[in-house]
Amino acid sequence: QVLQTENRETPWYQNIKDFLQTRTLPPEMSRKEQRVLRHMPSRYFILADILYRRGFSTEYARCLDANEALEVIQEAHEGICGGHVGYQTLVKQIVRVGYCWPTMQRDCHQFVKKCIKCQLHAPSIHAPAAYLHSVSSPWPFSMWAFDVVGPINPPASNGHMYFLAATDYFTKWVEAITLKTVEGQHVVSFIHKNLLCRFGIPHDIVSDSGTHFKNEKVRNLCHKHNIQHHFSAPYYPQGNGQAEATNKILIRVLERTVETGRDWYEKMHNALWAY
Numbered sequence: 381q382v383l384q385t386e387n388r389e390t391p392w393y394q395n396i397k398d399f400l401q402t403r404t405l406p407p408e409m410s411r412k413e414q415r416v417l418r419h420m421p422s423r424y425f426i427l428a429d430i431l432y433r434r435g436f437s438t439e440y441a442r443c444l445d446a447n448e449a450l451e452v453i454q455e456a457h458e459g460i461c462g463g464h465v466g467y468q469t470l471v472k473q474i475v476r477v478g479y480c481w482p483t484m485q486r487d488c489h490q491f492v493k494k495c496i497k498c499q500l501h502a503p504s505i506h507a508p509a510a511y512l513h514s515v516s517s518p519w520p521f522s523m524w525a526f527d528v529v530g531p532i533n534p535p536a537s538n539g540h541m542y543f544l545a546a547t548d549y550f551t552k553w554v555e556a557i558t559l560k561t562v563e564g565q566h567v568v569s570f571i572h573k574n575l576l577c578r579f580g581i582p583h584d585i586v587s588d589s590g591t592h593f594k595n596e597k598v599r600n601l602c603h604k605h606n607i608q609h610h611f612s613a614p615y616y617p618q619g620n621g622q623a624e625a626t627n628k629i630l631i632r633v634l635e636r637t638v639e640t641g642r643d644w645y646e647k648m649h650n651a652l653w654a655y
């Protein structure tokens with residue numbers, strides 16, 4: 381019943397995304413709507429087929445369709461790190477983690493109102509907000525979040541289209557390389573060269589379950605060094621939130637450099653330092 385107004389086939393941002401990709405306006409659209417749509421490229425950005433909206437600050441928020449939004453609300457409110465917080469806190473948490481959709485306020489309100497546990501235990505259960513990124517590591521460089529960003533268009537002059545990035549949970553230090561393609565052996569060599577040789581053997585690593593992360597080669601490496609590999613589900617704020625945050629920083633850099641040419645490959649290193 382939550383998010384009922386949206387047609388489940390077509391997400392709310394379809395027109396925006398189409399326009400960004402094709403720069404053509406739907407003919408059946410009114411002039412007023414067309415005028416609004418023409419301004420969208422300054423407010424939205426597509427990376428790896430995912431739409432992000434520029435926030436009031438420089439942060440980017442990932443646009444979610446109805447199903448994704450519901451997953452995030454559920455996880456944030458009643459998931460492992462969810463504290464059954466009130467809806468205003470819930471909205472703030474979701475914004476802070478970097479997700480957006482137009483009916484967020486209303487959907488969160490509806491969801492909390494219908495939550496059985498909240499009804500049974502309100503108001504005592506509305507404890508202070510538990511910070512969503514409650515994943516914490518006990519010491520520096522013991523736990524890294526991995527992510528792949530891309531494909532990036534246009535590719536760099538050397539043909540590289542992807543970032544492979546790892547962020548340390550404790551220090552927020554980011555290690556990243558650029559690649560033409562991302563496969564198991566690239567991840568293994570990245571872990572070896574950029575993490576093991578420089579920061580020592582981590583205790584845990586976190587990634588999504590893409591085949592470049594979930595494969596024999598990576599499994600063997602982890603087994604050999606006794607590294608725990610955790611797989612996070614996409615969209616779950618508390619899971620791989622760190623890597624998502626890193627992505628947004630990379631996007632910001634990319635957006636600036638893509639406009640001025642194809643030299644983002646060289647600029648990446650500066651960007652990581654600035655961050």
Ligand SMILES: [Zn+2]
Pocket residue numbers: 457458464465492495496497498499
């Ligand atoms: Zn609840």
